[in-house]
Amino acid sequence: MIRTLNDYWEKQGALLLYPYDMEKGAGTFNPHTFLRSLDRKPWKAAYVEPCRRPKDGRYGENPYRGQHYFQYQVVMKPVPENIQELYIESLACLGLVPEEHDIRFVMDDWESPTVGAWGLGWEVWVDGMEVTQYTYFQQVGGLEVDPVTVELTYGLERLAMYIQDVGSMFDLKWNDETTYGDIYHRNEVENSFYNLQEADTALLWNTFEANEKECLRLVREELVRPAYDYVIKNSHLFNLLEARGAISVSERTNFIGRIRRLARACAKAYRDSENGGEKDA
């Protein structure tokens, strides 16, 4: 499936890239998307991204939900005029042709307050099942983006379950002998215990504080990429703390604000350097 998508998007001119080597909640955090969407240069890329959402841990008992899963991410800038057709064709390559499947674009405006980003778009349904998040970015890191980047995020487990016609992601066949569950089930169980019960909140909290300082220091040193790594780290720490129930409702807003501040600082520093010091309007 990944190979099919890779072949297809490579033909559309996308660079085939690799995941970023850090824990993150979505492929959007990968600098290939986050930072690249901020400059003016054309950019087309496709990559698989393993993601972690600590709160979604279900000890491997829920057939559809896990704290670790894979996304297939496509970003394009500027947006090709026929992007919707391109996307539908990619589904057809996976066997989901519009003549046999009800493919629908259902409004779903995307927003990530933690990184000060939002965009408009849809969740794409195939026969009632959500398989892709499709977004035209409008702001990233609190900055207007120009040109606009389009982001297509395929939920690989969902799609595979549909194509292989199985009821649980753990029953997906990785190949003829090995299932997804053989590889990842134990990981789900252990990490669910860690995320929801065992994570040392004091340690996470201290790390969060230290990371924040380091991030701001690096921005001052104009080392945008290392600084941005700390944004990713803190976003994940926040997700862990939240999964542990260590953040109250009122603290939550404050926490999100702190991460957003870092994301904005990085976005601004990146844009200043990439656009030759050109200031955002």
Add this chain to the structure above:
Amino acid sequence: MRDFLLEIGVEELPADYIPGALASLEAGFRALFDESRISVESSDAFATPRRLTLCCRGVAEKEDDRDEKITGPPKTICFKEGKATKAFEKFLEKNGLTEEDIFWEETEKGPYLAARRFVPGRPAREIIREQWPRILAAVEFPKKMRWDESGLLFARPVRWLLAFWGDEVLPLKAGVVEAGRETRLLRNSPVKRILIHNLSSYLEEMEKGGVILSRDHRRTMILAGLQKIAEENLASSFYSEALVEEVMDLVEFPLVLTGGFEEKYLILPPEVISAAMSQHQRYFSFYKERQILPVFAFVANGTFTNTGKVVRGNERVLRARLDDAMFYWKEDISKGPERLYELLGTVTWMEGLGSLGEKAARLGHLSGLLCPEDKTAREGARLAKIDLVSEMIKDGKEFTRLQGTIAKHYLQEDGRQEEMASIAEEHYWPRVWGDPLPRPRAAAVGLADRADNIVGAFIKGFIPTGTKDPYALRRQANSMSAILLGYEEGVVSVEKGFGLESIQGLFQAAARLYPREALPQEKEPELLRQVNAFFEDRFRAQLRSLDIPYDIVDAVCDTPEKNLKVKYQKALAFKALSGREEFRDVAATFRRVSNIVKKAREELHREEFGSPRPELFVEKETRAMNGEWTKVKEEIRRAGEDYSRIFDEILRFKAFVDPFFDTVLVMDKNEALRNNRLALLQDISDQFGEIVNFDHIVVT
């Protein structure tokens, strides 16, 4: 005359954006045609998720010709010493006029040079071209986006444009997209793009291509499809009509399909099954009497080579959602109501104000005060919140709206009596002012719950201001008013209203249930003052919403009366009375009475003037007024709540008050006389003040 066709082709618009966008596009063109006086025989506007279309038949080639008046300089400038000036000649030359064309127009500043000029109407196609960018920019959407270098703002990217003037393509643009001859059909139709020649060929091709342009037509198709499925399954109803309105704007060709689910899911409450279907998936559920059937319907877009895969896919998605619900249901049932009640203690309710468990305990106490000796109400109140910690509510996005209903089912599953279980569901009613009212026990619990919420939020300082009302306290206060007045579906039925002597008493009781650390004793009076003022403000607003004039509302509310039902009845009575012609005069007279008393209190620094002593009245007018007052007072007392009779008494009494004011100076130098007169006026003012405060009545 020509036909004009405009189609803006877009990537899928959000369903709820469509009506507003279409209306604003249509209004833009209507204004253009009206202002330019371009006649149009008929016009239609259509919309699907992928197109906004305007079809105008018989549009005039050009705007109407017209005579236009132009005005030049004043006569004094045009002619000096009887000779035409340069200014005069220049004006003629510039406007291509001869001396025969001109006339002198008389104005306040003297005669001015003027002329009528024939202005031929401009071609309509040019006006459309000129105005198009403005109309496009004015298409309304809740949110707009950018997508390419043109920077055009629209709800979703515009991908094609048709603009036919007869058979001719008007050179309109939308961002980088130029009007052309090609439109698009459904993505699953065999032909995906098609050439258009004019309005007629457009409508033909759309029909052939299976794009149902008319929203009404799509609605009818969906309803017919649902009806058919209902009949096939012997169902008596489907859920819900509101969903039809949304779904018809999600598709270009509604294909109503049906699927089923396994009967094992039928142990779930029907509300849960319906929610699993409708909330996210937009599926329709079917009922036979009150039993939900193991079938569902959904609306697909377009036609398919075979629908098997589509149906199977949707069935699978529904199964996943029902599996989730089943998992939650079993978990919660295995815990049981008492365990859930215990768990309430582990969840914070409002920061600093304890847990949900404490909230539930307060709710039990407070409801007990409203329904003394009523075990069912008290127990129902205690357990009304158990679903807040259930798996179903806390985790399932689509089930949160079933808060209360879920608790009811869990209590029923546990074998609790129906009346008690339903308190959990009904105590949230009415959800908004005007919704159906709960039964009395649930009404009591609902009042207690909201009183506790309001007091709690005020303790935390979350006091609604302007547009800020994060805890929806205004809505809650309105629901309390509805319960107390017996207001539902547009009608007040006082006999249905919950009997509560004093809302202030309820708030006070609610405040006293909070621990002293949360609300120190010395802060209680100020807190209650704020809460009561807030509630009073809401109550008055609701009375006004019932069409009672604001001055009458203020006049009946600004009295010592505490019972809201009585206030409402009084307001109604005085609204009726205010139609009588003497009403404003009566108000003026008695306003004068209370003003004199108020002023005297201030000037003389006295709170009180004692009881009047009849033997001290000297003037006949005063004696007459005093004598009459004794009778009037008695009559008013007897009249009870017959405000019309009371008003007649007041009106009659006015005939004794007016002569008094005309002849007697209240503020006499003689202190004893003065105070005695004031004592009488005070008695009158106080008596009336119990009933209605005339000070608020707008007199002129």
